Amino acid sequence: MSYIFTSESVSEGHSDKICDQISDAILDACLESDRNSRVACETLIKNNTVIVAGEITSKANVDYETIARRVVEDIGYVEDELGFTSSGFEFHNLISEQSIDIDAGISGDNFLGSGDQGIMFGYACKETKELMPLPITLAHKLMLKHSELRKTQGLGLRPDAKSQVSIEYDSNYQPKRIDSIVLSTQHTEDLSLKDLRDIVKTQIIDACLPKTLLDNETKYLINPAGRFVIGGPVGDCGLTGRKIIVDTYGGMARHGGGGFSGKDPSKVDRSAAYGLRQLAKSLVKNDLCDYCEVQASYAIGMSKPISIYINTFESEKISLDKINMIVDENFDLSPSGLIEKLNLLKPIYRRTSSYGHFGREDQERSWEIPIKF
Numbered sequence: 001m002s003y004i005f006t007s008e009s010v011s012e013g014h015s016d017k018i019c020d021q022i023s024d025a026i027l028d029a030c031l032e033s034d035r036n037s038r039v040a041c042e043t044l045i046k047n048n049t050v051i052v053a054g055e056i057t058s059k060a061n062v063d064y065e066t067i068a069r070r071v072v073e074d075i076g077y078v079e080d081e082l083g084f085t086s087s088g089f090e091f092h093n094l095i096s097e098q099s100i101d102i103d104a105g106i107s108g109d110n111f112l113g114s115g116d117q118g119i120m121f122g123y124a125c126k127e128t129k130e131l132m133p134l135p136i137t138l139a140h141k142l143m144l145k146h147s148e149l150r151k152t153q154g155l156g157l158r159p160d161a162k163s164q165v166s167i168e169y170d171s172n173y174q175p176k177r178i179d180s181i182v183l184s185t186q187h188t189e190d191l192s193l194k195d196l197r198d199i200v201k202t203q204i205i206d207a208c209l210p211k212t213l214l215d216n217e218t219k220y221l222i223n224p225a226g227r228f229v230i231g232g233p234v235g236d237c238g239l240t241g242r243k244i245i246v247d248t249y250g251g252m253a254r255h256g257g258g259g260f261s262g263k264d265p266s267k268v269d270r271s272a273a274y275g276l277r278q279l280a281k282s283l284v285k286n287d288l289c290d291y292c293e294v295q296a297s298y299a300i301g302m303s304k305p306i307s308i309y310i311n312t313f314e315s316e317k318i319s320l321d322k323i324n325m326i327v328d329e330n331f332d333l334s335p336s337g338l339i340e341k342l343n344l345l346k347p348i349y350r351r352t353s354s355y356g357h358f359g360r361e362d363q364e365r366s367w368e369i370p371i372k373f
Helices: 015-033 064-075 100-106 134-152 193-208 268-285 320-330 335-342
Strands: 003-010 038-046 049-057 090-096 118-125 157-169 175-187 219-222 291-298 307-311
Touching: 003 134, 003 175, 015 038, 015 049, 015 064, 049 064, 064 090, 118 268, 134 157, 134 175, 134 193, 175 193, 193 219, 268 291, 268 320, 268 335, 307 320
Parallel strands: 049 090, 175 219
Antiparallel strands: 003 157, 038 049, 118 291, 157 175, 291 307
């Protein structure tokens, strides 16, 4: 029996994503001057106010306000009529140092313990060349194209936007067609709904979605609610870590609940999720299975995961015992092992905070490089 699966993405100008980018930009600034920085930075925005809070222990001298204003300017919130601007927002700093109890629990003489307890997941499949689920991959492509058009041509598009792609799968779990596409974008007051829909359809959707998956039954819902002039934090409050499904696999895989942005790699919410993505991708890339979801659990202060579970959804090409043996021999999932192997102490994180942490293969995303067995 066929079924439909849907994933969404959001633009860099979405309120929650603004917060993720500010938090990760602050993390980058700390790591740039002090690789041993301990950072847990949260951001909240509403109307024309930005609040940063959390715990940071670092030798770096970081101007949080200047970083926040630079991020907001880079995104494109510079016009007064938007109600939220890089030069005009009110800024509040509620950051303190990391608890000495937590630091004592995770920092040993020759090891690094997990910064917290938790469960994390990694996933890979053969639906796309990136070994990612197709719905989230296409949803991100729509938002990336939206950003490119807005920044290069304007066209009346504004920073806040969302996309959603529904894929019909056949009874063998293979993508069959695109059932529906939803794209809502903030726009200027003078851009008519008719012109907006034409721009989105011809210059975004038609430009980046595979025509082989589109048919006469595909539904296009472009700004289905109509006018979308009021957006960003004026329309919706934003908060770090609230787009965790957008950040990962679009709901195709399970999620442990922890966000990524604003967290240094001693926090396994981030580093273990990256390591488990590489693990799952390596198993699929080496053709040991077609689908792979990996769960790991950690306890605060412990240097190794307390459990690892590999699920291939019965797609394995060799025994699960052999797969587990290969994983044991090739992957160090301790916090220190992950940090060293994936080179996670570099200031690379702001660039991960929009359009997904996984599936974008560039030099800085070491977790996207599969291991050859």
